[in-house]
Amino acid sequence: xxxxxxxxxxxxAEWIAAHGLQPSRVIPDAAExxxxxxxxxxxxxxxxxxxxxxxxNKQAGGVVITTVCDxxxxxxxxxxxxxxxxxxxxxxxxxxxxxxxxxxxxxELKRLGRFLIGLGGKxxxxxxxxxxxxxxxxxxxxILAAGGxxxxxxxxxxxxxxGKDGPGEEFSNIKNRELRIKGVxxxxxxxxxxxxxxxxxxxxxxxxxxxxxxxxxxxERGMCAPFDRRRLRDGPLMELANAYxxxxxxxxxxxxxxxxxxxxxxxxxxxxxxxxxxxYVWCDMWHAELRRLKDWTDLPVLDIDTTGDNExxxxxxxxxxxxxxxxxx
Amino acid sequence: xxxxxxxxxxxxxxxxxxxxxxxxxxxxxxxxxxxxPNYGGPxxxxxxxxxxxxxxxxxxxxxAALRLWNFLLTxxxxxxxxxxxxxxLVGTMKDLGTVPVMAYSFDNVVAFYPDGAWWIPCVMELSxxxxxxxxxxGIDESFCPVRAMLGAFVTGAxxxxxxxxxxxxxxxxxxxxxxxxxxxxxxHPILWWEIPHRRKPDPNEAAVNLPGxxxxxxxxxxxxKSELERVKTALEETAxxxxxxxxxxxxxxxxxxxxxxxxxxxxxxxxxxVCPLPALEMLIVEMLAIHxxxxxxxxxxxxxxxxxxxxxxVQAGVGILDxxxxxxxxxxxxADLQVMNLLEDCGGRICGTEYLxxxxxDAIPQDLPPLEALARMALADPMVGSSTDRAxxxxxxxxxxxxxxxxxxxxxxxxxxxxxxxxxxxxxxEKFNIPVLEIEVPPVTDSMRPTVRTRLEALVETVKARRKR
Numbered sequence: 001x002x003x004x005x006x007x008x009x010x011x012x013a014e015w016i017a018a019h020g021l022q023p024s025r026v027i028p029d030a031a032e033x034x035x036x037x038x039x040x041x042x043x044x045x046x047x048x049x050x051x052x053x054x055x056x057n058k059q060a061g062g063v064v065i066t067t068v069c070d071x072x073x074x075x076x077x078x079x080x081x082x083x084x085x086x087x088x089x090x091x092x093x094x095x096x097x098x099x100x101x102x103x104x105x106x107x108e109l110k111r112l113g114r115f116l117i118g119l120g121g122k123x124x125x126x127x128x129x130x131x132x133x134x135x136x137x138x139x140x141x142x143i144l145a146a147g148g149x150x151x152x153x154x155x156x157x158x159x160x161x162x163g164k165d166g167p168g169e170e171f172s173n174i175k176n177r178e179l180r181i182k183g184v185x186x187x188x189x190x191x192x193x194x195x196x197x198x199x200x201x202x203x204x205x206x207x208x209x210x211x212x213x214x215x216x217x218x219x220e221r222g223m224c225a226p227f228d229r230r231r232l233r234d235g236p237l238m239e240l241a242n243a244y245x246x247x248x249x250x251x252x253x254x255x256x257x258x259x260x261x262x263x264x265x266x267x268x269x270x271x272x273x274x275x276x277x278x279x280y281v282w283c284d285m286w287h288a289e290l291r292r293l294k295d296w297t298d299l300p301v302l303d304i305d306t307t308g309d310n311e312x313x314x315x316x317x318x319x320x321x322x323x324x325x326x327x328x329x
Numbered sequence: 330x331x332x333x334x335x336x337x338x339x340x341x342x343x344x345x346x347x348x349x350x351x352x353x354x355x356x357x358x359x360x361x362x363x364x365x366p367n368y369g370g371p372x373x374x375x376x377x378x379x380x381x382x383x384x385x386x387x388x389x390x391x392x393a394a395l396r397l398w399n400f401l402l403t404x405x406x407x408x409x410x411x412x413x414x415x416x417x418l419v420g421t422m423k424d425l426g427t428v429p430v431m432a433y434s435f436d437n438v439v440a441f442y443p444d445g446a447w448w449i450p451c452v453m454e455l456s457x458x459x460x461x462x463x464x465x466x467g468i469d470e471s472f473c474p475v476r477a478m479l480g481a482f483v484t485g486a487x488x489x490x491x492x493x494x495x496x497x498x499x500x501x502x503x504x505x506x507x508x509x510x511x512x513x514x515x516x517h518p519i520l521w522w523e524i525p526h527r528r529k530p531d532p533n534e535a536a537v538n539l540p541g542x543x544x545x546x547x548x549x550x551x552x553x554k555s556e557l558e559r560v561k562t563a564l565e566e567t568a569x570x571x572x573x574x575x576x577x578x579x580x581x582x583x584x585x586x587x588x589x590x591x592x593x594x595x596x597x598x599x600x601x602x603v604c605p606l607p608a609l610e611m612l613i614v615e616m617l618a619i620h621x622x623x624x625x626x627x628x629x630x631x632x633x634x635x636x637x638x639x640x641x642x643v644q645a646g647v648g649i650l651d652x653x654x655x656x657x658x659x660x661x662x663x664a665d666l667q668v669m670n671l672l673e674d675c676g677g678r679i680c681g682t683e684y685l686x687x688x689x690x691d692a693i694p695q696d697l698p699p700l701e702a703l704a705r706m707a708l709a710d711p712m713v714g715s716s717t718d719r720a721x722x723x724x725x726x727x728x729x730x731x732x733x734x735x736x737x738x739x740x741x742x743x744x745x746x747x748x749x750x751x752x753x754x755x756x757x758x759e760k761f762n763i764p765v766l767e768i769e770v771p772p773v774t775d776s777m778r779p780t781v782r783t784r785l786e787a788l789v790e791t792v793k794a795r796r797k798r
Contacts, residue, residue, distance in 0.1 A: 042739075042747035067526045070503040070744040077716045077752050094498040094506065095523045100555050104525065107548065114531070254498045254506065254521040255513055284472060284744055288507035291467025292514050 002061030002119055007050050007192065008072070009222035010092045011064050012244045013166060014136050015109055015237075018129040019121030021061070025163030027218055028053045030196040031280075031308045037078070044282040045308040047071045049194050055083045062119050064112065066092045068252050069285055088115045094254045096245070105245040106237065129236040137227045139167030144220060152211035153201035156193070156219060163218075183210030184328045185271050189263065189293065190278035191251070191286045192217035194308045200278065203318045207325040212270040215263060216278060217250070224248055251285045260296060267299065274328045275301045276321065280308055300328065334642055334649045336387035336607055336673070339373055345390060346371045354392045366410075368403040368627070369395075375402040381454040382773075387670045389610045389649065393638040397631050400622055401613055404441065407623045408489050411439040417567050420491035421620060423505050424524070426689025427707040428495050428560060429620040434580025435568045441488060442620040444505065446481040447474045450772035451665045459484070460772075468511060473504040473743040474664045474772045482512055493567045494519045495560060500526040500713040503744040520563050522556040524707055525549055527714040539709040540691035542725065543718060554704035561700070577699040583625055585692050590632035591618055592690065595682075597639050599730050603648030604678040605639045608669040611679060612662065618689040649673070655792035656680030658732035660723065660753060661740055664772040668738070668781065675785040676793070680732045683723050687711050716749040720756035727761060733792045736785075739769040764791045 003022040016023035028049025035052030037043075050072070054063045063085050067073045076089040091108050093101040117123055143162055147155050161170075186209045188200065193216045204211050215221040225247025232239040249259040266272075277293060279286040287305075294301045302324040306313050337345065349355040355369055372395065376383050380402065388394060412418055417435075420443045421428040432440035450460050459480025463469070466483075468476040481487040496509045496519050513519045527545050530536035535547035565572055594614060598606045614635060621628040642648055650673055658681035663669060672679070688709040694702045711719045723735070735757050739746040754765040766788045774781055 040747055040751075042742070044747075067500060070501070070506075071747060073500065073526060074716060074745060074748040074752075078748055081717070081752065081755070089526065089528065091499075091525045091528070093523045093525065095521050098559070100552060101523055104523075104552055111531070252503075252506070254496075254510060255519070256510060282471065282742075282744075282747065284503040284507045284742075287471065288468060288511050292511065294467075 002121075003059045004062045004064060004116065004119070005054060005057055005060045006064040006066075008064075008066040008068055008092070009217055009224070009248050009250075010066055010068060010244055011090065012109070012224070012240050013163070014129065014133045014240060015112065015124075016064075016116060017132045017136075017166060018124035019113060019116040021116055021119065021121045023166060024059070025160075026050065026053050026057070027160050027163070027192065028194050030194055036082070042282055044069075044071050045280045045306070046192055046194060046283070047075050049308065051075050051078055054079055054085065057085075060085050062115070063087045064090055066090045068092050068094075068250065069283075071282070086115070086119060088112060092245070094252055096253055096258075102241065102245060106241045109237065109241060126236050129240070130232055133227055133232060133236055133240060135167050140223055141226065144223070147214075147220065148212075151201070151205065152214065153198060153205070156198055156201055156214055159214070159219060159223065160195075160198075183208055184273055184325055185210055185212040186274050186276055187211065187213035187215055187267060187270070187272045188219065188276045188278055189215040190217070191280065191283055192222070193219075193278065197278070197306065197308060199314065200276065200304075200317065200321070203321050204276070204325070207318075207322045208329055209274070209321070209325045211276070213266050213272055215266065221250075221262070222248060251289050256289075267297070272299060274324060275299050276304060276324070277301050278304050278306070281305055300324070332390065334605065334647055335390050336649055336670070337390045338387060339376070339384050342372045342388055342390070342395070346395065349392055349395070355395060366407075366624075366627070368399045368407075370399060372398055372402075378402075379453045379456055381456060382452045382666065385667055386609065387607070389607050391635075391638045393631070393634040394606075394610050396634060397610060397613060400624070400627055400631050404623050405488055408439065408441060411623070412489055417493065418489060418491040419564065419567065420494045422494060422496040422509055422519075423501050424497040424707060425686040425710065426619045427497075427557070427703055427710075430580055430584045430693065430703060430706075431557070431561060431572070431577065432564060433583070433621060433625045434572055434577045435564065435570050437568045437570055438564065439623050440620050441491070441623045443478050443481065443488065443491070443494075444475050445616070445620075446478040446487060447664060447772075448666065449481060449487055450474060450477050451667075454773055457484075457486070459487075466511060466515070468508055471742050472508065473502070473740050475505055476508055477772075479508060479512060479515075482515070482517060490517070493563070495522065495563070496520070497522055497524045497707075499523045502712065504742060520560065522560050523552075524556070524710070524713055525552060527708050527710075527718070537705065539705045540693065541687055541709045541722060543709055543714060543722075545705075545708045549708060550701065550704050553707050554700050557700050557703055557707070574699055578695070581693045581695060581699055581702060583629070585695065587618060587621065587625070587629050587632055588690060588692050590629065590636050591615065592692075594632065594636050594639055595690070597636075597643050599680045601643045601648065603646060603652050604650040604654060605642040605648045606635070607649050608659070608672055608679040609666055610635075611682070612666070612669055612684070615682065615684055615686075615690065616662075619686055650678050651676075653793070654678035655789040656731060656733040657788070657792075658682070658723065658727055658730070658735045659684075660735060660737040661685060661746070663738050663770040664740060665770050665774045668770050668774055671778070671782060672736075672785055675782060676789040677785060681723075681726045681730045683711065683719070683726070685712055687722065712745065716752035717756065719749065720753040723753060724757060724760050727757065727763070732763070733795070734764040734766065734788055736788065737765065737767040739767060741769055741771050764788060764795075
């Protein structure tokens with residue numbers, strides 16, 4: 001079975017799986033200047049890491065990129081020129097209120113379907129899509145329920161594993177496997193995290209904190225809304241679009257007021273006492289939100305900007321988080 | 330034609346202004362020309378408004394160029410005047426030319442381009458403090474200099490706060506989208522409209538030809554048309570005036586008049602044996618096409634007069650540079666206007682440009698329903714498509730104009746500049762085997778001027794050395 005790689009949360013894994021292909025959400029390890037792309041001035045490290053990953057990934061039978069951010073949109077231009085793996089650029093609108101943009105998203109899913117069929121996929125029947133969606137939904141609910149029990153690092157790894165491999169046995173009843181961990185409740189807010197930056201969760205725990213809200217794009221914020229079972233049976237593709245396009249809140253949305261509504265709910269629910277704002281240098285979308293977030297919340301906000309590529313960065317981040325937690329304890 | 334063409338300083342312009350006035354060629358400020366307002370006067374008066382950079386620029390010495398500069402530098406007054414007369418001011422952001430065509434089709438609307446504030450730090454040599462204000466709002470130097478717009482909204486000192494703000498998003502640069510969102514959070518409501526990434530039509534998919542030679546799927550044109558319909562409805566509410574097809578068609582016709590003059594001007598400026606008009610004035614002229622500098626009629630008149638001057642110079646075989654100047658195709662606008670002077674000081678001339686808004690230069694189809702024509706124009710935006718498309722258009726122009734090198738001017742912090750330069754450079758080299766140079770131009774280049782100069786000189790020398798092979 002061909003593997004289709006992607007990283008944007010607005011790409012529904014269920015849609016790829018329903019075409020008989022293996023969806024795999026890639027989280028780059030790091031932004032290595034030694035990678036095929038080399039060092040590019042002004043390029044977001046996450047985009048750089050993704051391009052390198054897409055070029056070197058031996059399993060990929062296709063790659064899906066979206067237009068959610070400008071640099072990723074332009075990464076498509078690089079990929080089609082430098083690598084043989086078939087690539088698809090999916091238009092994901094930034095505006096979200098009108099029916100016409102919702103229709104555009106659905107049309108783009110249909111176009112993605114034709115791309116997948118071109119790679120050997122099968123046109124999905126509604127029943128097949130429904131069955132797959134239910135399977136994913138059950139696994140997602142199980143993972144989200146476990147979030148309150150797992151160490152934050154393991155929780156992030158579990159979400160990443162689900163994105164990479166899809167639902168499996170390992171995601172059933174995981175909530176009882178670990179005990180609740182104590183510590184100052186923190187949220188991490190920002191764009192996606194690269195693998196190497198997952199160490200933030202351990203650093204926070206070692207310093208006496210606990211990340212109870214993973215609002216990074218690679219965390220629970222990047223997971224679609226639960227499916228409405230009745231609507232799902234009436235029209236699975238429409239419900240898929242509702243849950244992804246309507247359910248994932250991001251800084252790139254215009255306006256992005258829904259992101260703050262989502263955050264407000266979650267921060268109160270989880271009794272968060274401090275926010276770690278994580279961003280990669282040259283990520284304008286999230287960088288621009290930092291000051292607004294500080295103005296918007298009464299909680300202390302720690303800004304961590306990284307290039308995602310070296311040990312010095314790790315030490316600096318660790319020191320920042322320790323100092324932040326000393327203040328909060 | 331005004332005397333021997335040459336580039337002169339601001340001081341020289343004041344002396345020349347007096348001569349022209351005595352000769353009856355220029356009128357003093359505030360003397361209307363028939364029913365038209367007169368923006369004339371000596372150029373140096375704009376320095377008193379804080380335009381320190383003006384003291385360091387070199388200008389074309391024609392009366393037509395004086396009219397151009399005076400027109401450009403009086404926009405703020407014009408906007409205040411329009412408001413005082415009860416007109417609605419609409420800030421059209423990011424689309425670089427589409428919505429203004431619609432806005433100027435209303436009787437009661439003046440559109441302007443708040444993004445244009447990105448030149449204020451240059452013109453005022455950072456003295457306006459706009460970038461510091463942007464810093465204080467969390468938009469630091471890692472963003473494109475267009476962040477100056479935030480400061481301009483906060484101070485209210487460079488343009489009146491508009492009655493309505495419209496901004497395109499989707500296939501746009503992240504910097505501007507993020508800055509506009511920040512502006513929105515500061516209490517400025519924005520009407521967002523979606524422009525999707527232009528893609529190639531799939532096989533068997535209905536396709537539409539766009540101005541400028543691109544094509545797009547019909548469904549994308551229909552989508553953009555529906556977005557523009559939404560913009561039109563909002564404008565009608567603000568203006569208190571209906572915009573029917575006839576009015577919009579008339580607006581498109583007027584815009585095309587400006588574009589026709591501009592096309593002829595560009596062709597002559599880029600292909601004449603001796604360069605007839607400096608790069609700096611040509612850059613300003615192209616920018617007029619985006620929003621008509623808040624007066625569409627005067628834009629057309631300015632372009633017409635400049636075209637007359639350029640035609641006369643070409644016919645006489647005279648210009649502002651040596652015939653042997655290296656022919657450079659310039660990609661992206663510069664944040665520091667002085668760099669356009671510098672290219673000519675180094676022995677280069679502009680022979681082709683792609684300043685991010687070629688869609689504002691191409692003729693808008695007049696044989697289509699007007700909203701569809703505007704939708705096609707919006708989708709022809711070079712920044713809405715791939716870097717490869719953009720490079721292909723640049724290549725087509727290089728072939729047509731005979732450019733000998735390409736200069737890609739990076740905009741500091743701009744999201745599109747990290748990757749597009751490599752793609753454009755590769756494609757140009759593959760097709761033409763001509764030199765490609767990438768430089769970064771901040772709003773004020775003084776501290777790095779020797780470096781920029783050295784690089785430009787090297788490019789010019791390379792071009793000239795290749796001629797001898």
